[in-house]
Amino acid sequence: MPLRLVVANKAYSSWSMRPWLLMAHFHIPFEETVVNIYDEAGRKKLRKLSPTGKAPVLYDGDLRVWESLAIIEYLAEKHPKLDIWPKKKAARAHARAISNEMHAAFMPLRQHCPTNFRREPKFRELTPEAAENVRRIEIIWAETREMFGSKKKPFLFGDFCAADAMFAPVVNRLHIYEAPVSPQSRAYMDAIMALPAWAAWHKDAAREKWREARYEEM
Numbered sequence: 001m002p003l004r005l006v007v008a009n010k011a012y013s014s015w016s017m018r019p020w021l022l023m024a025h026f027h028i029p030f031e032e033t034v035v036n037i038y039d040e041a042g043r044k045k046l047r048k049l050s051p052t053g054k055a056p057v058l059y060d061g062d063l064r065v066w067e068s069l070a071i072i073e074y075l076a077e078k079h080p081k082l083d084i085w086p087k088k089k090a091a092r093a094h095a096r097a098i099s100n101e102m103h104a105a106f107m108p109l110r111q112h113c114p115t116n117f118r119r120e121p122k123f124r125e126l127t128p129e130a131a132e133n134v135r136r137i138e139i140i141w142a143e144t145r146e147m148f149g150s151k152k153k154p155f156l157f158g159d160f161c162a163a164d165a166m167f168a169p170v171v172n173r174l175h176i177y178e179a180p181v182s183p184q185s186r187a188y189m190d191a192i193m194a195l196p197a198w199a200a201w202h203k204d205a206a207r208e209k210w211r212e213a214r215y216e217e218m
């Protein structure tokens with residue numbers, strides 16, 4: 001039985017994108033269920049599929065895994081031959097630390113600059129708190145690449161891994177609100193945005209028929 005990943009609106013759901021992007025990038029076969037969380041029928045459906053009523057949630061037969069990072073950990077255990085996390089212990093520990101930080105922090109940036117895969121880039125002044133989040137994110141990217149990256153490969157640990165998937169929606173936020181970032185951060189963002197898996201998600205988001213006014217008007 002193939003894996004099934006339940007995701008919310010591809011235009012707006014940053015949490016859904018993370019495991020989806022990872023699975024698409026690593027060619028892990030899966031089927032998807034996409035739910036419109038801005039509609040009562042969609043939320044009702046999601047409450048049946050997910051114990052928290054939130055997406056993403058992964059089904060492997062009868063086994064259900066929710067929370068984006070737990071899904072990624074499950075996939076890494078299920079596919080030990082894929083380098084979902086970096087191979088070396090120190091790099092792997094660092095990758096998990098920054099992924100957890102991404103999962104737990106950066107609320108001002110999330111609130112001020114919502115993910116939107118249909119928005120054309122347009123400048124938005126950052127609040128001081130959101131700007132501080134961007135500063136920290138740029139430090140994470142720069143330090144990680146300095147410590148564990150490769151001059152020949154563009155991702156945080158050289159090759160694309162779970163930590164890059166965790167930061168991918170932030171790339172969308174920084175891009176569409178034209179946040180001022182260093183040339184090094186921009187090069188990293190361009191590498192993420194050049195991934196075929198990114199293009200596939202973006203294409204689906206563009207085709208999605210659901211529109212949520214609060215994001216479309218911004």
Ligand SMILES: N[C@@H](CCC(=O)N[C@@H](CS)C(=O)NCC(=O)O)C(=O)O
Binds near residue numbers: 008013037
């Ligand atoms: N901590 C969760 C966050 C999941 C989450 O907030 N998902 C949003 C979509 S991006 C959702 O399903 N919201 C539906 C709702 O709150 O009704 C994770 O990492 O998976």
